[in-house]
Amino acid sequence: xxxxxxxxxxxxxxxxxxxxxxxxxxxxxxxxxxxxxxxxxxxxxxxxxxxxxxxxxxxxxxxxxxxxxxxxxxxxxxxxxxxxxxxxxxxxxxxxxxxxxxxxxxxxxxxx
Amino acid sequence: xxxxxxxxxxxxxxxxxxxxxxxxxxxxxxxxxxxxxxxxxxxxxxxxxxxxxxxxxxxxxxxxxxxxxxxxxxxxxxxxxxxxxxxxxxxxxxxxxxxxxxxxxxxxxxxxxx
Numbered sequence: 001x002x003x004x005x006x007x008x009x010x011x012x013x014x015x016x017x018x019x020x021x022x023x024x025x026x027x028x029x030x031x032x033x034x035x036x037x038x039x040x041x042x043x044x045x046x047x048x049x050x051x052x053x054x055x056x057x058x059x060x061x062x063x064x065x066x067x068x069x070x071x072x073x074x075x076x077x078x079x080x081x082x083x084x085x086x087x088x089x090x091x092x093x094x095x096x097x098x099x100x101x102x103x104x105x106x107x108x109x110x111x112x
Numbered sequence: 113x114x115x116x117x118x119x120x121x122x123x124x125x126x127x128x129x130x131x132x133x134x135x136x137x138x139x140x141x142x143x144x145x146x147x148x149x150x151x152x153x154x155x156x157x158x159x160x161x162x163x164x165x166x167x168x169x170x171x172x173x174x175x176x177x178x179x180x181x182x183x184x185x186x187x188x189x190x191x192x193x194x195x196x197x198x199x200x201x202x203x204x205x206x207x208x209x210x211x212x213x214x215x216x217x218x219x220x221x222x223x224x225x226x
Binding site: 004009032034036041042043044045046049051089091098099100102103104105 | 116143145152153154156160162168203205207209211212214215216217218219220222
């Protein structure tokens with residue numbers, strides 16, 4: 001059973017506009033959430049994270065929002081750049097178990 | 113800071129042959145993970161080590177897969193014998209022990225079983 005879901009396999013955005021990637025989870029025990037970015041033939045690269053005590057975390061052009069009641073998180077990229085074109089995975093962990101569950105990824109294409 | 117190093121990057125073998133993957137985690141990272149990623153899917157955990165102890169191997173197909181982390185640093189993952197369905201990218205990751213420490217991944221080994 002998929003505990004972390006990314007329902008949009010792909011997303012296309014114009015350069016300079018906002019990209020919004022969404023992620024839903026089912027396990028209410030998750031308390032740490034992460035976004036990873038993956039280029040072809042490379043491993044996933046850690047991008048940004050948020051703990052369940054916060055509802056927003058910002059790092060430059062990247063902001064992650066967490067809505068615990070809806071079990072939903074999103075990644076906002078603004079402004080989007082062509083170099084942001086990659087597959088983005090969300091991940092979640094909980095119970096201090098250091099076990100991470102990943103979504104299936106969203107392929108973002110930023111059009112110049 | 114050197115990242116997680118994996119080798120080989122690519123491996124093509126015939127079914128029923130053995131194969132091994134090697135991983136060197138980030139220095140000081142106690143926790144090491146092996147994940148498998150199939151095309152169009154997210155990474156799925158195979159095994160997790162805390163130092164040299166395998167603390168979660170519930171998803172490791174133990175009839176053909178084995179792993180070790182003898183000195184609590186480098187790790188190897190072995191498949192013997194390989195099957196066609198084992199074709200995937202095998203990712204190693206490491207993290208610091210404790211809450212809210214992100215995983216850092218290597219570039220993976222792409223295995224093709226023919």
